Amino acid sequence: MSGISVPTPQPYPVHPGMETGDAKEELRRAIRAQRGLRSARRRAEAASALADVIESIPEVRDAGCVAAYAARSAEPDMLPLLDRLADRGVRALLPVLGAGLARDWADYTGPDDLLERAPGRPPEPGGPALGTDAVKLADVVLAPALAVDSRGVRLGQGGGWYDRALTHLRPGAKVVAVVFPEEVYDAADHPLPREDHDIPVHAVATPADWRWLG
Template sequence: MKGAQIPTSQPYPVQPGMEAEDAKEELRRAIRKQRNLRSPKQRAQAESAIADVVSSIPEVRDASVVGMYAARAGEPATGMLMELLASRGARVLLPVLGTGLARDWADYAGPEDLLERAPGRPPEPGGQTLGQDALKLADVVVAPALAVDTRGVRLGQGGGWYDRVLTHARPEAKVVAIVFPEEVYDATERPLPFEQHDHPVHAVATTTDWRWLTA
């Protein structure tokens, strides 16, 4: 890619009067397009930085069990973070999507165990599944996002999977979303569209820092 620059602009194709779902779809398209501008080298650098930042969050650092996810292509990569947490002795739980809206979890057993079991799905572990209530074991949950605003509103990929599974987390378990720096939106100026079923997050982490949100 010519003159590979790390994207710094913040897409916001939200117009007054837009329905929330239409606004979400416009944002998803714009953010995915911008994510695709990152080079493989930039993605590798981001993966290392994300591992450092997220593992420094006290709730993540001290957790015995972490609900995590294996990133898909284009998402901020989480492989180094999973390895780091596992090396510290944490149990890492990863989603297993199943068919339809089925929700399940399984233990992370190393990168060689992760496979993309259907096109477009995130890599999943191949071990025994633990049931949807396994997320209750997690002391903290690290969730994917396309964007997060300062109210704690999270823009997901559109399937609603995480909005449903997060209802199974313990009430005291903090939820941390991972995005790139330009995907953190000021809710007073550029609020993300929100619907009743959307599950807020408590914190956001990027390649540069992390912060608590007013969820």
């Protein structure tokens, strides 16, 4: 049976009557634990496949500017995609920690410039901060997520920064959540908990495929 692939389980520790905030935290805990089981080899394979999938999205293929992110170790790795975008002359904006702990954006200029510039933060470029409204330059936003459901509800890390950032998008810009395949939930059976401030996404991309939502 060594050649048989075992499907990765989909955690859903949500029960009737749970407070929305508690349900979110239980899901985050379960998904983070599952992500931690991935080997470095599997993450590298997923990163290459993810770049292929995201480059096949027409809005990304035609974009002049993409807002993306630099992944933490357990997240779907974006570095192969960022380098491919750079090779095509596409501008990539990444989140950075701005003045007064405000979140901001800066240009991706290559992997050697990405550093963990604050404890516990994802890697960030070292160039000048461009301001919160820089995301208006993006044709597409590739948003990190822990899970997304078929309605477009996105489960983030819990800080709420991306939901605030997405209010600055220019009209027509698309938001694509990036997750692993088992982190896409069917809302008919396993809807993700949602609060009023949660902004839905338009699509989801995984190392296996991508699709429109909602």
